[in-house]
Amino acid sequence: MTFKHWLNIIGIGEDGLSGLSTSARSLIDRAEILVGGDRHLKMLPELLEDRRSRLVWSTPIETNIQQIMNLRGKSVCVLASGDPLWFGIGTTLLKRIPIEEVAVIPSTSTFSLICARLGWSLNEVETLSLCGRPTSLLQPYIYPNAKLLILSAGKETPQLVAKILCDRHFSNSKITILEHLNGTKERIIATFANQYQDFPEFADLNAIAVECIPQTEARILSRMGGLPDEAYLHDGQLTKREVRAITLSTLAPNAGEMLWDVGAGCGSIGIEWMRSHPRCQAIAIEKLRTHFIAENAIALGTPHLKIIEGKAPEILQGLPIPDAIFIGGGATVPDLLETCWASLPSQGRIVANVVTLEGEQKLFQWQQQYGGTLTQISIGRAEAIGTFRGWKPMRPVTQWKAIKP
Template identity: 35%
Template sequence: MTDRFVVIGIGAAGWDGLGRRARDELAGATTIYGSARQLDLLPALEADLRPWDSPMSTHLAEVLATTPSGGTDGDDSGHGDTGQDGPGRDGTVHILASGDPMFHGIGTTIVRAVGAARVDVIPTVSSAALACARLGWDLTDVGIVTAVARDLESVADALTDGRNLLVLSRDETTPAQLAQLLSDNDFGWSSITVLEQLGGPAERIVRGIARTWSEPAGDPLNVVAISCIGPHRSRAPGHPDDEYANDGQITKQPIRALTVSALAPSHRQLLWDIGSGSGSISIEWLRSEPTGRVIAFERDDARSAQLVANATRHGVRGRLTVAGAAPESLSTAPEPDVVFIGGGLSTLVLEAVWAALSEGGRLVANAVSLENQNLLAEWYGRHGGSLRRLSVETAAPLGTLTTWRPALPIVQWVVDRS
């Protein structure tokens, strides 16, 4: 017998907000898992109600690993809390989720773990849909960021003038923290609306401005709506150099724009950034593709700390991992989709990267010194791709006049592994 998981979304309205199918499922359930708050929303049922242990992720993993041939519920009826995890007598486990289980919810975790064929999902209205209904916002035109499983700093990546955002809060402290983050990022005049217990009898809406926010902490179940007022922020590569703390080891703005373009960020790719320095390439790669991830390889501890600070400021820290020096640390890293070599270029590094790239993977390498430029020319002759010499000149004063100041030329090799 194959066990089955039924994931039922429930909102602040509780039982009254559920449709007939969800009610019938719960009325016939033998085992129901959920948070204590969710279980308290249910009427008297025959089922064995089991609140999640802390940490919930560990308890959930145990439940998903349990099969009907494993532990039992203690008696023939499947009722009564014995403290053992496992399915009911028919091999079915019912799990409560907040709102729409497939919207930043537990449903996605369960489907990934056991497969869609073993999971039935019964959603209710999501918190985002309810918030937009209250605010009169078009849900398709709203940016949604979760602070439940990510660092709050990730919100900074979504900020730009005129944009409406919904932030799924971790708890009652999130609104005040968001107000401070907005103020710290020149978005202090943005309006904040905190929507608590949406759809339930205790629903409450509080409004204010980020820079003057002084509301006391409210209900832990809340969504924060932000109407951004501040600078326009582009996701296109080539941001000013002064946006990144650095010690001089930074890929300059024009070359950075060309380099990130050559790296061609795409959905759910993993980038290896070797010799990361300030992290400007990693950060602009991540800002260009919100589903991307980066492993940055940097041997200098001070630069690594600087890199982390820059990534945090730009809101992408949660998708960036800092590793040690290359090539020593490459062998233990997950296989990359794309590799950039901006520092530490050597034959050993090229050989390790080439071995790690699978078919279709891309390598982009920049070289300043003649020795490294010759090395790239050698590998270009061996593997093909494109080899470019990039030179940039910037207007600068010459006494009372103006002249062109050339930067050091860069040789860039771009190749796809075949």
């Protein structure tokens, strides 16, 4: 029995049925089961009077996903906002259902509508969703002159976004809140981040456009590896800025890759790995300082950093397969390097930093056996010597990098 295109995902805007193409309307008319939120289903009043089955999204949404999968073989139509594959339900469904069984008909995305209203170029903006996601995800997107388009979680989101901007000393940023775009209740309100305490009440259905304008004292945090040491909460167990930049360069993160940060300290390597690209993932393994990691991850915009409290190598069993592993502490712990090497897939890479002679000896043995490169990193910082200045050397770091055949 063929199930080709039994599931149809239709993007619908605030203009409802009138904004749908003939083909999209035809798929809705023929569907045996309609799926959507209350707002979407209420856009189809004449269809709701018939006897067809309807499924309204609930929490947790995974239950609904399974219900939809159980309907394979029937004609199912899912209604979604705008473009279902741009921070939409279509992306979630297609992780579970092959595209060969699905037809997707997008409507104009919220992002496109915002650009049309403001005269912005879509290829020159940053897009993100805060629907069901932590507002701290906004942090890496804040930089001078950035233009941000944000899908809001509700009427409180504009104020939360504005407060984050003010906390980062971007309080002069321009904020535009766009409600019910392309509908009869469309409203556009332009204001500034520093006015957030006097914001009016917004509709639950809103999107936000931000022009990031820094103050003189604004904290500018690059997405490149090597954030200032003072950007982190720590107790001294921190890979210093210069060494961190070299280490991230050696690890060479690519979009969508998974890192194990073993002996994570305050979490700086895993955090900056994730900041390098929104799709990068990392797991921080640390037995003592997980509270520092959690606070730093939120403050620096990587709230999805997975934190595991425990002692390696025992705690490493059963974790998702890594593309890269960084060992920032504990290289001499029995079986740690062995476990990490065995956990890597072919072409996976490992980087280990040590500062002791015993650690150097261990890395030398591994380099002799498995190849790779050994590098010594020596950094000096200029500091006062009386009325003069001189170089104060940091403790040298020995680094081993290898790629598993």
